[in-house]
Amino acid sequence: MSSNRPDASENPLWEGLTNRPLPQPCTLVIFGATGDLTHRKLIPALYNLYSDGNLPPALTVVGFARREKSDDQFRAELKEASLKFSRQTITEELWDHFASCIHYHQSEFATPSGYTSLAKKLDEWDSQRGTRGNRIFYLAVAPDQFEVVLKNLKTSGLNNTNPESWTRVIVEKPFGTDLASARRLNTLVQGAFPESGTYRIDHYLGKETAQNIMVLRFANALFESAWNARYIHHIQITASELLGVEGRAGYYDHAGALRDMVQNHLLQLLCLTAMEPPVDLEADSIRDEKVKVLRSLRPITGKDVSAHVLRAQYGAGSINGKRVVAYRDEQGVQPESKTETFVALHVNIDNWRWAGVPFFIRVGKRLPKPGTEIAVHFKNVPQVLFNKTTEVLDENVLVIRIQPDEGVSLRMSAKLPGSSVRIEPVKMDFHYGTSFGKATPEAYERLLMDAMSGDATLFARRDEVEEAWKFIDSIREYWDHSGEEPAVYSAGTWGPSEADHLIRTFGTKWRRL
Numbered sequence: 001m002s003s004n005r006p007d008a009s010e011n012p013l014w015e016g017l018t019n020r021p022l023p024q025p026c027t028l029v030i031f032g033a034t035g036d037l038t039h040r041k042l043i044p045a046l047y048n049l050y051s052d053g054n055l056p057p058a059l060t061v062v063g064f065a066r067r068e069k070s071d072d073q074f075r076a077e078l079k080e081a082s083l084k085f086s087r088q089t090i091t092e093e094l095w096d097h098f099a100s101c102i103h104y105h106q107s108e109f110a111t112p113s114g115y116t117s118l119a120k121k122l123d124e125w126d127s128q129r130g131t132r133g134n135r136i137f138y139l140a141v142a143p144d145q146f147e148v149v150l151k152n153l154k155t156s157g158l159n160n161t162n163p164e165s166w167t168r169v170i171v172e173k174p175f176g177t178d179l180a181s182a183r184r185l186n187t188l189v190q191g192a193f194p195e196s197g198t199y200r201i202d203h204y205l206g207k208e209t210a211q212n213i214m215v216l217r218f219a220n221a222l223f224e225s226a227w228n229a230r231y232i233h234h235i236q237i238t239a240s241e242l243l244g245v246e247g248r249a250g251y252y253d254h255a256g257a258l259r260d261m262v263q264n265h266l267l268q269l270l271c272l273t274a275m276e277p278p279v280d281l282e283a284d285s286i287r288d289e290k291v292k293v294l295r296s297l298r299p300i301t302g303k304d305v306s307a308h309v310l311r312a313q314y315g316a317g318s319i320n321g322k323r324v325v326a327y328r329d330e331q332g333v334q335p336e337s338k339t340e341t342f343v344a345l346h347v348n349i350d351n352w353r354w355a356g357v358p359f360f361i362r363v364g365k366r367l368p369k370p371g372t373e374i375a376v377h378f379k380n381v382p383q384v385l386f387n388k389t390t391e392v393l394d395e396n397v398l399v400i401r402i403q404p405d406e407g408v409s410l411r412m413s414a415k416l417p418g419s420s421v422r423i424e425p426v427k428m429d430f431h432y433g434t435s436f437g438k439a440t441p442e443a444y445e446r447l448l449m450d451a452m453s454g455d456a457t458l459f460a461r462r463d464e465v466e467e468a469w470k471f472i473d474s475i476r477e478y479w480d481h482s483g484e485e486p487a488v489y490s491a492g493t494w495g496p497s498e499a500d501h502l503i504r505t506f507g508t509k510w511r512r513l
């Protein structure tokens with residue numbers, strides 16, 4: 001493959017993109033290759049990596065799925081999807097060259113001969129392409145297929161590495177539905193692949209701004225010195241979506257927002273926000289620190305769940321002026337479903353740095369505006385000068401915008417020009433797009449590149465996943481047994497009034513995005 005890597009002489013800020021070594025030649029086998037994830041995310045991400053010159057010179061991509069089709073049909077379908085979903089323009093020449101490394105392998109997931117014939121083809125491609133037996137197996141299948149695929153990979157010997165090559169597995173979410181199932185799945189995966197070769201996807205970790213949290217904190221003396229209970233009043237982490245359940249009711253109605261978003265994405269953001277500085281930037285050093293945060297979460301159990309966690313479900317309403325149906329009226333949702341599409345939580349981290357600082361997490365579908373952010377609210381200044389009598393000063397708020405309009409802003413107080421002292425909040429704002437003049441890569445680009453390079457930093461480790469489930473399980477157990485109905489909010493509003501009440505009891509209110 002020819003190199004299209006960005007030219008750092010055009011913009012010195014692109015230096016970082018060009019000096020990363022290319023991953024070694026390898027083969028990526030995608031199980032579930034005709035599914036949504038492959039079409040919307042994986043192939044467009046690979047095309048973008050290719051177009052930026054970031055793929056190894058020899059790469060084979062193999063789609064493994066049940067339906068009959070030829071390589072050409074498969075490539076044509078992927079091209080159509082990439083035209084829709086790639087962040088870069090698809091040009092004929094580049095696409096043709098890129099697509100020439102893509103093959104289709106038809107088999108049922110449960111048919112052992114499908115794996116032995118795959119093994120044969122992989123050996124052939126290895127010798128034709130020089131991919132040297134380096135392989136990644138990507139499980140982009142429904143969770144109920146994980147077991148059969150893993151077992152067959154093992155029985156067929158495809159999980160084996162010889163000392164000259166490496167074999168890795170990427171496991172898509174959801175990684176279990178509770179602690180017990182996550183443990184079972186971990187045991188299953190580890191029966192076939194070592195932890196060091198296991199890459200559990202949490203696509204939030206691949207988002208550029210999520211990676212910037214550590215840089216912001218540990219590369220700037222200013223922030224880290226005030227990043228503790230002495231200066232911080234509370235932290236709000238919000239993930240708001242306009243979208244509803246979007247044809248995924250079969251999965252979502254069993255999952256709900258707590259499992260779908262909080263157990264993984266939101267707790268990962270919380271960890272990056274709250275963790276101690278790692279001893280170095282090795283994957284395990286960072287993951288060790290994240291696990292410590294998860295282990296310091298104060299469990300929310302029994303009746304405490306009602307006081308600290310609020311769940312709700314969207315009713316009918318309107319989004320961008322268009323009427324939308326209630327969650328219970330969405331296709332595939334049980335008419336009596338209690339599944340939550342909104343959760344608000346108050347979380348305590350019982351460690352030295354965060355003692356007494358409330359963290360609030362809010363996540364919901366069918367809210368008025370899409371956006372994910374972390375808002376760090378600092379304590380107010382002592383009431384001795386400008387705010388001694390009547391003036392109420394707005395506290396400093398540092399907002400890390402994960403998406404959209406990725407960036408960071410800081411609200412501070414400034415004097416309004418004029419002869420009297422009037423103080424108004426003003427904002428210092430950094431936007432990725434304008435500051436770096438380069439489109440932000442998609443999360444899956446980074447994650448695929450890292451998995452090919454053997455860097456597991458942005459993937460969840462076994463203990464992280466299990467600790468997160470431990471925290472989530474006690475909340476779910478209470479909900480399952482309490483018989484309480486979720487609150488209801490109209491689609492297109494910021495959640496139910498009960499969520500406002502939850503945060504008000506801590507003397508604050510939700511930020512408007």
Ligand code: BG6
Binds near residue numbers: 260261
């Ligand atoms: C997925 C959830 O993991 O993340 C979806 O299953 C959710 O329900 C999605 O919509 C949100 O991801 P993003 O990148 O659009 O914020």
